[in-house]
Amino acid sequence: MNSFPHPSHQPHHQSDIKGIRGSFLDFLDDPFYQSPQASVRYIADGLLVIDHGHIKAFGHYDQLQPEYAHIPITAYPNQLITPGFIDTHIHYPQTEMIAAHGEQLLEWLNQYTFPTELKFSDKNYAQEIAELFLDELLRHGTTTAMVFTTVFPQSVDAFFEAAERRNLCMIAGKVMMDRHAPADLCDTAKSSYQETKALIEKWHNRGRLRYAITPRFAITSTDEQLKLAGKLLQEFPDVYLHTHLSENTAEVDWVQQLFPHCQGYLDTYDQAGLVQERSVFAHGVHLTDQEFQRLAEAKAAIAFCPTSNLFLGSGLFKLDQAKSTQYPVKVGLGTDVGAGTSFSLLQTANEAYKVAQLRQQTLSPFEALYLATLGGAQALCLDDILGNFEVGKAADFIVLNSHTTPILALRTAGQPPANLEDLADHVFALLMLGDDRAISATYILGDLTYAPSPSP
Secondary structure, three states, X not given: OEEOOOHHHOOOOOOOOEEEEEEEEEEOOOOOOOOHHHHEEEEEEEEEEEEOOEEEEEEEHHHHOOOOOOOOEEEEEEEEEEEOEEEEEEEHHHHXXXXXXXXXXXXXXXXXXXXXXXXXXXXXXXXXHHHHHHHHHHHOOEEEEEEEOOOOHHHHHHHHHHHHHOOOEEEEEOEEOOOOOOHHHOXXXXXXXXXXXXXXXXXXXXXXXXXXXXXXXXXXXXHHHHHHHHHHHHHOOOOEEEEEEOOOHHHXXXXXXXXXXXXXXXXXXXXXOOOOOOEEEEEOOOOOHHHHHHHHHHOOEEEEOXXXXXHOOOOOOOXXXXXXXXXXXXXXXXXXXXXXXXXXHHHHHHHHHHHHHHOOOOOOHHHHHHHHOHHHHHHOOOOOOOOOOOOXXXXXXXXXXXXXXXXXXXXXXXXXXXXHHHHHHHHHHHHHHOOHHHEEEEEEOOEEEEXXXXXX
């Protein structure tokens, strides 16, 4: 049985100073471009000092302890503490249809996704799934996510209300969809503009919450709807744009038929003013060289969703091209539940490694963990407040335990790594063999928000 402190019992701000002691790993730079020595920070015996939910001090225990001898300290011996995982693309209404058999993208949407999303016109139902969904994220070590809701505004309210009670930094938005979907799931260009504007005014920058303008993908939006989404981005320049891009070859071909005046899939968004620094495009499996270049110029981001891309047979993402030196694109990992098959970013990184292998590339353990932490924060333009243990950032972090399965304990020898080489091997074992069982604690703003219950 897993244990969640009840959200209503969580204080909004931690009033006392406290410390966490253990082995800490975070990133100060991008290991795709810098050596591990320059990008990885590993403190085998460290102290994280938290004040009012934020990091007050961080460093070696022996150096900091004299100054903070008076504070309560929680120790996690022989475990690894990292920043909380950041999921850059996931659908909360698809939680209940995860692992739906047998289709590729367009058929899968019609057979499974649209009928499931119709249930979210009922706010009580949306609330029930939102609660379960957020509990699952925390149980898997995910502390921040960029989330699709549905076309119904009440599904947005249900999600944000549940996230606000947990003090979570979450980004979400109402789906905009005015064609090529069941009539009961469609809005209109005008109604989607009006409803989105009202939701932005209600939720964006309310506490830790952020809003994303969310056209589902070009196929389900008319030119008029995409242009009104662009108008909203001009009116609210610090909100996000979240959509799908070049996931499946049949989808790419259909977009070309629907938008003959556009120079490819990305251009359907670009002509509406939707390609910018706070734009996050899920998948990007079949991007052209020119599209990679355009995303780099705009400082837009791609959510790499390997479990989904493999499950739906969509293809192998060109991570090496996204992380090129000539046209570097910001990349984060996305679980893409429900096409994705796990809430775990450990398992998602595991699949990302295999996708790279199939493309005759390699993904290092540090690169993979970076994508799940600081890389995700950078993709979501949140790296000023999240993503590593820099002083002043929010104390959202997790504790990884390599003793939780017999094979993981055997593989890692149960010892904290002594150097970067040993650390890389330890992290790789956690990524390949770890899942929700490896998460022994999830902290939000310095508060213990999830820990597994002890075995009876």
